[in-house]
Amino acid sequence: MQDAASRLKNIAEQVLGARLPVRIRAWDGSETGPPGAPVLVVRHRRALRRLLWKPGELGLARAWVAGDLDVEGDLYRALDLLAEFIWERDDDAPTLAESLRDPKVRAAVRSLLALAAPFLPPPVPGEEMRRHGRLHRHTKGSDKQAISHHYDVGNDFYELVLGPSMVYSCAYWESPDGTLEDAQRDKLELICRKLALKPGMRLLDVGCGWGSMAIHAAREHGVRVVGVTLSREQAAYARKRIAEEGLTDRVEIRVQDYRDVRDGPYDAISSVGMAEHVGADRYLDYARDLHTLLKPGGRLLNHQIARRPLGDETAYSVDEFIDAYVFPDGELAPIGTTVGLLERAGFEVRDVESIREHYAHTLRRWVANLEADWPRGQRLTSPGRARIWRLYMAASALAFERNRIGVNQVLAVRTPEDGTSGMPLRTRDWRN
Template identity: 85%
Template sequence: MQDAAQRLKNLAEQLVGAPLPVRIRAWDGSESGPPSAPALVVRNRRALRHLLWKPGELGLARAWVAGDLDVEGDLYQALDAMAGFIWERDDDARSLRQALRDPEFRTAVRSLLALSAPFLPPAPPPEEMRRHGRLHLHTKGSDRRAISHHYDVGNDFYELVLGPSMVYSCAYWESPDGTLEDAQRDKLELVSRKLGLKPGMRLLDVGCGWGSMAIHAAREHGVSVVGVTLSQEQAAYARKRVAEEGLTDRIEIRVQDYRDVRDGPYDAISSIGMAEHVGSERYLEYARDLYALLEPGGRLLNHQIARRPQADESAYSVDEFIDAYVFPDGELAPVGTTVALLEKAGFEVRDLESIREHYALTLRRWVANLEAAWAEGQRLTSPGRARIWRLYMAASALAFEHNRIGVNQVLVVKTPETGASGLSLRTRDWRG
């Protein structure tokens, strides 16, 4: 009889119709596959039960988070090699139905069922976001729960991953050899210059995180800032930083939904890495709300991750791993869709800058920070959540590198009836 690793390898290759690009190491110590390739470690039979009860990405995610599935060797190399098996496949369900017509494959599945016994459904890891349907997405309550799931996992954990800047969005690199702190400072300054911030102006920072943009804008440009977040932990941390900087007279941090901000008008609005949480059905409302909060001539800088457009947009579905474990209810849209909705809300689009490669560099630094303090990272949150963050950040870095997703800064203006945008003739001087 074949050992467990060989049987698993044969089944995987029958399903995808191609040689397995990684080794498999099974719980019985057996190995099969290319000797020099990274190893996919199947630690126990429960990993198989996760996959059998939830075929596809969610089953893989549950096995990974639970620690039943692991990678030995270079994680980036392993994820790159397995991309065609996971993220780049057209339809897991269709592939499975086609494979089940093959008598040899059905025999292999029966063998796998026997190998995974007892065939009982394993409980999902506790880090998984629990839902009762998706009928009420992006209400204020559901958004608050989703944000808490992702951000309220411990400020100390985020300090370990993000470093002293505490900026959880794409940095802006002068060179791949630069420091993360310099690149994050340069990103905040780039946003400030695009917004044309000057002393005496009012800035609304939507999704203010741990307060980094608010502090930079107030300290370096003399503006008054209102920062809003739905995370209690972020708000407490940001207020402490503001007090330590002596900026309490110029910065107010609120736990507030952007839809509840009523004290406009503002001269400028920054939205950095927040719009991904808005949802497609709410995006026009988001754009119109921010438009209403701006003075005529005011600017919005919308910094947002984008996905590639699909031939059939109606077939788009969210990533199961990301939705269950990372950003519940988050949605990505093509940049063209975002620009069209901003224009529909009344904005004039003045500049769009893609900084896709910058996010890959940023994510690799975050992964390195986590890996360098792995034991501490697990202690600060949980072993499962540390595994989630390592996998999602490494996989996201590869997605940016291979142009599966991108990130863009879109500068828009609430242009007054006179048509005077307030921008210089050479826009990228970023002076009003």
């Protein structure tokens, strides 16, 4: 009788219709596959049961989070080799139902059932987002729950991953060899220059995180800042930092939905890494709300991840792993869609800068920070949560590198009726 690893390899290749590019090590200690390749470690039969009960990415995600699946060796290389079977399947690839019409695939599934026995539903990892239906996404209540799921996992854990800058968005690199802290400072300064901040101006920072943008703008540019977040842990951390900087007279942090901000007009608005949480159905309202909060001539800097446009936009579906474990209810739109909606809301879009490669560098640094102190990272949150963050950041780095997703800074103006935008004549000479 074949060992477990050989049986798994045969089953996988029958289902995938291709040679498996990684090695497999099974719970019985057996191992097989291409020499020198990363090793996919199947620690428990339970991993197979997870795949049978939830075929596809969600079953794989649950096995990974629970520790039933692991990778030994270069995680990036393993993900790169497996990408075509998980994230980059051809549009015309057969569905599971279509695959099951093939007698070889049906035989493989029967073999998997025998190997996975007993066929009982495994418990869902505790880190998975619990939902009570999906009919009311992007209400104030559902958004608050989603934000808490992602951001309230421990400030100490985020300190380990993000480093001293505590900025959770794409940095701006002069060189890949630079420091993460310098690159994040340069990103904050770039935003401030694009907004043409000057002493005495009022800035609204939507989705202010741990206060880094608000602190930089107040300290370096003399503006007064209101930062809003739905995360109480972020707000508490930001307020402490602001007090230590002696900026409490210039920076206010609120636990508040951006839809409830009523004390405009502001001279400028920054929204950095927040708009991904808004949702397609709410995006025009989001843009209109920010337009209303700006004074005529005021600038908006919208920093947002984008997906590549699809031939059939109705075919877009949310990544199951990301939706269940990382960014519940998060949605990505093509940059053209975002620009169009900002314009429909009344903005004049003046500049779009793609910084896709910068996010890949940033994510690799965050992964390195986590891996450098892996035992502590697990203690600060949970082993499952640490595994989630390591996988999603590494996979995201590859997605940016392979141009599956991008990130853009969009500078827009609430141009007055007389057309005086206040923008410089030369596009990227951001100062007046």
